[in-house]
Amino acid sequence: MSNQEKLNIMRHSAAHVMAAAVLKLFPDAKFGIGPTIEDGFYYDFELPRNLSPEDLPKIEQAMSEIVKNKEKFAGQELGIDQAVKLFKDLKQDYKVELLNDLKQKGTTEVKEEGQELFEKPDKVSIYKLGDFVDLCRGPHLRHAGEVKVFKLTSIAGAYWRGDEKNPMLQRIYGTAWENQKELDAYLKNREEATKRDHRKLGKELEIFMFNENIGKGLPLLLPNGRVLREEILKLETEIENRVGYERVWTPHIAKSDLYKLTGHWEHYRECMFSPFGVDDETYVLRPMTCPHHYMIYKNKSRSWRDLPLRIAEDGTCYRYEKSGELGGLARVRCLTIDDAHIFVTPDQVKDEYRLLIKMVQQMFEAFKLKDYYVSLSTHDPKDKKKYIADEATWNKAEKSLEEILKENKIKYELCPGEAAFYGPKLDFIVHDVLGREWQMSTLQIDFFMAERLGLTYVDKKGNPAHPIIVHRGFTGSLERTIAMLIEHFAGAFPVWLSPTQIKIISVGADHIEHCRELAREFMDIGARVQVDDMNETVGNKIRKAEKERVPYMLVIGDKEIGGKELSIRERGVKKTYKIKKQEFIDKILKQIKERS
């Protein structure tokens, strides 16, 4: 058993300990579900009153007693009807609902955070800990004394089964670790993560907003957010132009017919918005740009000489997500995908991937993301029916991808059987400075769609052939990338990304005109600059600029107007230094150009 698996068992046991403690404090408590999550666990409760943060130490106290008493986890297998009766007697309505669902719909429908509860629907297991009885697959520790150090971290509301039509339960989050040192490190990291939370910083730094009249999951990028968006796109376009990408612009809707052609209507509809009528036709917001790009490919006849043909677009797409799953910019209903569809001949796949990986690395370098790995999803050789294309084609493609990863010394993990039926895939998973994972670039091979849609090229022998399509998400979604960058840099973006690069601070009213002239000069060289000419102390203005994470602050008073040097203060540094104007201009231009 891996350390992570052991930790998960302890955390799941801690969730039961917490539930048992809550039952002691609230004998009428009804229990939802209580799974482990990354770094901890939670449990959802229906309680007679709302919890407040002051309740957490009391619950922790009750938990400590259970741990101290080394209360036993007692597992038992029951027939499903027997279990229904047990939980009915205990008045645990939510557990009864789960059991009834399990009984009626079989095994697949009852899931706890994506994991199936039971494999055989006619038998279930329960675990007792004191008076607390849970419907639970286990496994658990032998007794509560084996729960090492734990801490309850927060309270939140959560709809039963994530559905806003259901009652809102109270969720308590907790964490458990092998020792105090690990817990402390985790809590420190968590505190830092809270400070960096892009939802909080995004508001403070005026990067994005939501508005209830516009709708859930539909972010509006404020001027600072638009700068981030433009800078990311500019970086991507620069990288693409070196290689030879063709950018297009396509509408955000299409007839539902288009998605019937591609198969999305059948297989992807639950992620799409509802259709609407125009004249006698049915239209829908697009969930991805692929079908639009296929129609562009099909618009003229193509030859092997045209391949690789690389069609790129910063295409805004609309995907339905449950409202409970929306979160800041990381999970939205309106997202701009920095997509490309690359049409290649079979013998171009390897070189194209080589190029793509280089491009992704160039982007990561600009974002100062050094720690990442690749997850390589391959086919399952045992399940031949599942996949389009023959074994040899799959093997060749997968081998090529693996070779390129090795060639580039990129950490990767193989995920056999994880590939979609139409081709293998590379996903780049990035760790930010706090070590958290963000899914970024995706490079998906598609052996299938060209044939389905009749996309062809004339090969060297003059015969029609189907191109292989590579779907490339450069960052995946601009919105999530902005969220990641905010958290990764804690809002203190490198100069090239900073919405305001230079803040010019006037000492007194006499200096304002000179500040403005200077600002125009910096603007002319392409820097983003603001003048703070408010009637406030210089100290105040510097504090404001620091809060806005502006990388350079220039204080302009009599000395600076008379002298030949600028007084510069850098973000996060208390000392001011002097520098000649031209030297400063050279410095900042270099930083912008090199994205250093």
Added chain:
Amino acid sequence: MSNQEKLNIMRHSAAHVMAAAVLKLFPDAKFGIGPTIEDGFYYDFELPRNLSPEDLPKIEQAMSEIVKNKEKFAGQELGIDQAVKLFKDLKQDYKVELLNDLKQKGTTEVKEEGQELFEKPDKVSIYKLGDFVDLCRGPHLRHAGEVKVFKLTSIAGAYWRGDEKNPMLQRIYGTAWENQKELDAYLKNREEATKRDHRKLGKELEIFMFNENIGKGLPLLLPNGRVLREEILKLETEIENRVGYERVWTPHIAKSDLYKLTGHWEHYRECMFSPFGVDDETYVLRPMTCPHHYMIYKNKSRSWRDLPLRIAEDGTCYRYEKSGELGGLARVRCLTIDDAHIFVTPDQVKDEYRLLIKMVQQMFEAFKLKDYYVSLSTHDPKDKKKYIADEATWNKAEKSLEEILKENKIKYELCPGEAAFYGPKLDFIVHDVLGREWQMSTLQIDFFMAERLGLTYVDKKGNPAHPIIVHRGFTGSLERTIAMLIEHFAGAFPVWLSPTQIKIISVGADHIEHCRELAREFMDIGARVQVDDMNETVGNKIRKAEKERVPYMLVIGDKEIGGKELSIRERGVKKTYKIKKQEFIDKILKQIKERS
């Protein structure tokens, strides 16, 4: 009576002459409507067979006879029921339908190209010309002999009353002029316009496409079109940055609630797409960006110090247009509006307009549009109830606008009573090289919306006040601007706008590598360059590049590789000249930078 009015009477009479001629050739013809249009007239017919271009001389011949015979236009007033009977007897079903509509719905519903047919619904007038009888308000010439020179120009299909659910009629277009010279000039201009038609050129030059699976009126910009779009936006952003605009990015949908707040749901809904449900809420594609920008304004408290606040966005919007009214890029259902909303205090209006007009002029200069005028829509002082804000506010605003137009020596025409109820408006109407009019920039004052939505700022005295909003459409729509630019330049864009600026043509296989090196060099300085390395003659390659309207063609053979100079051929010029590479680079960079 103006010359134009006289010409219109002659053209409308010519339409009747044409109808009478058609009736002679096709005694069973049923007649739709036959109005005058810019530069001519048309008439819609239901005929027993499809017309072909060979029919036009025959109809012209029959028209000439009617003209030669000086047949009389005989007008007569009839009661509406009498008229119904007359047209029933003539089996003119379409006329009967019009009359029945007129009878049931009163005067406003029966329109002929936007003009009301009759003022009193109980009386109508008819005009006879030989056997042809028309429901027609007149006036007409005295007799057909007064029709000077005419020509039938084309045949098209047109749904009865522009509705695709109705039968498709056959439309014949014609034109009539005072003399042969004017007709010849018109026909020549028309031929040139046909050559420049952006629908034709847009396809040939691979600028945009439509696809039936995506939908009507939804253009896809191909790589060349995307370049045009980007260059237009780059120009606009440069002009905006000099002034201090803040760019935002907002989603393409919103809850219908938003449009209920602004009043669009009530007043603008027929131009909007159908709504669709998300969870329990109703969403809709946005028809304009204004409401999104208002929510951004409202997102924080604003002070007089923040004004003018200029929020800009290249915002894609979706507007319902009848499918019969769609045409290339000029009339679409998906359009990107280069919008800005400028929030000003009352005493900033004049300076802001001064600035806006300067910005519009800078844009026109870059597009080489020299011939334009402004239409100034003002309020009607007699109709005080119609307008929000008091007489003094209106007068002051209108006077300011007129002063600025005079100050800038801009031709303008006053359109009293044409203003919307919420404020006066400037529209820039541009003439392209063929003298055709294109509606471009719009600068609309809005005294109303800030109050309706509760948008405020704290004024100098510390009191809340409502800003005045200026709606700015820079070009109006990027799609229509691209259409206009294609036609204005006949696809031969100035260097800065050209999708491909340099075409490098290899003489033989040995020269390809050198061509590619050169291409990389030009790419590095920011030029858009393509290598034509096909195995074809240089002559062929030059012809292709000329057809693509590439401004610079470089032919690379042994001499150029060995020598120190490039051989350049410019678009439309048959001769090649020699130039040092650096000189060429300086030249093209200057043209790009100065948009010359």
